[in-house]
Amino acid sequence: MGAKRAGRSAGTAGKVPAPQIHVYAALLTLVNLLVYAMAGIAPRALPAAVVWEQPFTVQPGETDRAVAERVVTLLNLSLATPVHNFNIGHDRSGRLMLDFYHANGRHKITVFEDRLHIENSRAAFARYLSTLHVTTAAFRSGDARMTWWSWYNEFAMWTLIVMLATGVWMLVTRRGKPGAIRRTHWITALVSAPLLALFAFTAVQMAHRTAAVLPAINALHRSRVVAPFASAALLILTATGIVLWFNGRDRRTGAALLTFGALVSGGLILWMRAG
Numbered sequence: 001m002g003a004k005r006a007g008r009s010a011g012t013a014g015k016v017p018a019p020q021i022h023v024y025a026a027l028l029t030l031v032n033l034l035v036y037a038m039a040g041i042a043p044r045a046l047p048a049a050v051v052w053e054q055p056f057t058v059q060p061g062e063t064d065r066a067v068a069e070r071v072v073t074l075l076n077l078s079l080a081t082p083v084h085n086f087n088i089g090h091d092r093s094g095r096l097m098l099d100f101y102h103a104n105g106r107h108k109i110t111v112f113e114d115r116l117h118i119e120n121s122r123a124a125f126a127r128y129l130s131t132l133h134v135t136t137a138a139f140r141s142g143d144a145r146m147t148w149w150s151w152y153n154e155f156a157m158w159t160l161i162v163m164l165a166t167g168v169w170m171l172v173t174r175r176g177k178p179g180a181i182r183r184t185h186w187i188t189a190l191v192s193a194p195l196l197a198l199f200a201f202t203a204v205q206m207a208h209r210t211a212a213v214l215p216a217i218n219a220l221h222r223s224r225v226v227a228p229f230a231s232a233a234l235l236i237l238t239a240t241g242i243v244l245w246f247n248g249r250d251r252r253t254g255a256a257l258l259t260f261g262a263l264v265s266g267g268l269i270l271w272m273r274a275g
Helices: 002-012 018-028 030-039 064-074 125-133 144-173 180-207 215-222 227-246 251-273
Strands: 050-055 088-090 096-102 105-111 115-122
Touching (some): 018 144, 018 227, 018 251, 030 144, 030 227, 064 088, 064 096, 064 105, 125 144, 125 251, 144 251, 180 215, 180 227, 227 251
Antiparallel strands (some): 088 096, 096 105, 105 115
């Protein structure tokens, strides 16, 4: 009997059980999960533009693209790079018009021979986060910070799928334990698992522009009715999960993962928001 137990222990040694995978994945991508939650309740409209003009001289023979790239550098709009053809246009009078959408909002610029007319609509912080939540490895940016964010956010997107899988496995195989926080966590997970799975599936599909699934399913991801429920579920699961982890074991490893993820994701969010 003792030999069997020893054999079992040896066979399971070195393996990380599903609960630990679930917790570690959540801690490592906690900031991204909060970004996903904010995306469902973020405003979609930009505020009224702030308008100003500043001196600028168009050089003789300078191409529209060269002017656009110089304007981007002058206004420190690296989040709007690279400059695409659709950013460049002309009004009815033939004046060069530049229209840059980026994570921090929108810059609409009319180029005169001696000045720039600038209309800047700065996105609210929640909308800024909503833009970041769709930025994954499929996105190509001329800003190194956005590139780093897109790769870490790609990792977080797939990690959410791992969390859903391990969470379902625990729901099926583990019996309920006492405690209001634990019950709240598991009941929320049970109720929201299908919705969160749908959001994770459509997120991957839309992020990588793969073959379209049913339009109605994609519409649910963007719905102003359904998305807030997913946001609320993520917020409840995050809050209760943090409490359960903190009151549990192995806080040292979890704290290290949480610190690393928060420094990477949180640091990039604040750095890019600064301009």
